[in-house]
Amino acid sequence: MYPAPFEYHRARSVDEAISLLSQYGSDAKLIAGGHSLLPMMKLRLATPAHLIDIRTIDGLQYIEDKGDYIAIGAGTSHAAIEKSDLLKQKMPLLPQAAAVIGDPQVRNMGTIGGSLAHADPAADYPAAVLAAGAQLVAVGEDGERVIPAEEFFVELFQTDLDEREILTEIRVPVISGNTRGAYLKFPHPASRFAIVGCAALVTLENNVCSDVRVAFTGVASTAFRDSGVEDALRGQPLNESTIQKAAEQAAESDELEIMEDNFASEDYRRHLAKVYAKRTLMQIASAF
Ligand SMILES: Cc1cc2nc3c(=O)[nH]c(=O)nc-3n(C[C@H](O)[C@H](O)[C@H](O)COP(=O)(O)OP(=O)(O)OC[C@H]3O[C@@H](n4cnc5c(N)ncnc54)[C@H](O)[C@@H]3O)c2cc1C
Structure with missing residues (x-):
């Protein structure tokens, strides 16, 4: 099964990806790990004329302690989340969900941002981010927006993200000792x-x-x-x-x-x- 023809763009920064999204509008799709998008393209359920690769952006893969919350870059792989000692200690729901996603190949390639943006009704992270009380950071032409997880998932495969926005960060509150x-x-x-x-x-x-x-x-x-x-x-x-x-x-x-x-x-x-x-x-x- 082959996807429909498309033009491939390699974004070097969030700004460049946003400008490409603005330029190509609904003809464009971001691609991160490709583990949801590529199967859909092969089945021709998605036929974007332009693919904007965001895996090439430096600085979208991190897990950082910010005091009250842990900041996770949207490009962070399921495997990195599964193995994170910081998350295991301060918000174990995320590593527990990541550990049971698919198989090692999927966990090495798939990203938390891709999974949340895809909003598959059977995906693991959505329940974890809702229970965790996470906030999702989206960036578009008009700047940054912080969306509570409870407002993010709108319908089947549909989120609150605008088609010209990029999910850049997931903020999960740290849990207290009790x-x-x-x-x-x-x-x-x-x-x-x-x-x-x-x-x-x-x-x-x-x-x-x-x-x-x-x-x-x-x-x-x-x-x-x-x-x-x-x-x-x-x-x-x-x-x-x-x-x-x-x-x-x-x-x-x-x-x-x-x-x-x-x-x-x-x-x-x-x-x-x-x-x-x-x-x-x-x-x-x-x-x-
Ligand atoms: C065999 C197999 C088994 C799987 N099993 C499971 C499972 O058990 N549990 C589970 O939860 N998932 C499972 N998955 C899905 C997997 O977790 C995917 O990796 C994930 O859903 C999508 O992440 P990605 O980085 O691959 O996104 P992509 O496929 O690259 O993109 C998915 C969608 O999100 C958009 N997107 C990507 N990144 C961003 C961003 N930063 N901002 C805005 N939009 C973005 C893309 O445009 C696209 O529409 C499985 C997949 C496969 C192939």
Whole structure:
């Protein structure tokens, strides 16, 4: 399978990439790791006339401690995030999600910016950045914009990014000493994408859950935070009985449209959401 013909541009800086995006408009696409875009081009689901390579930009690959948050360059590979000791210590959700993406080849080539911008409903990072309370930095002709993760994912394969903007940085708040997090997923046996993935962060104060953030991927057309589970656990002690009750609320919102396909029906996905909410929260409880 061959993609449609395209012209290849190698951007040397964010400014150059933005100017190329402005010049070619909707005929252009950025390419980072290529691990989502190239398969789509080969299937002719994407036929950009101009490909702007941003992997060649120096300074988009970093993981830096900024005090309150960790800054991750959008061009940072899944493998670098998986191996980062800084993230393991200060925001373990991201390395846990990165570690279960695809296979080593995908993790070496794919980038966090590419994954988030692609907004695949079964991708792993979206649940992790939602539970983490991340902020996403986009740069365009009009300058820089900081988008909370909760406003970033708009629809299936659709984000708040303008087609002339580049996602440059992901900012994840560092967790405090009394917070634990976990990401677990039920992977599709062939692709390893999430049929259901659950990311959660829980803060304990005086032995009760003072803050609870639970997000799912794979369940609906975009990743989402599940207030049903969060509300059921907030103010409660963290034990098997309270976790079971909270997990039963997973994917129960009337506003939620649960996906179904040949592999997983709506009922099965809802069931898996409850199972994975429980497993994720039990893993967190055992980490305190
Ligand atoms: C076999 C296989 C298995 C996989 N399994 C998983 C899995 O289990 N879990 C999972 O989450 N993912 C999985 N993936 C997807 C993988 O994580 C991709 O690498 C990732 O989704 C896209 O990142 P990329 O850097 O390759 O982006 P690209 O493919 O280069 O780009 C993807 C899209 O994002 C845009 N884009 C890229 N960078 C930016 C940027 N900085 N700013 C704005 N737009 C940008 C591009 O224009 C394009 O539209 C799998 C992929 C393959 C091929």
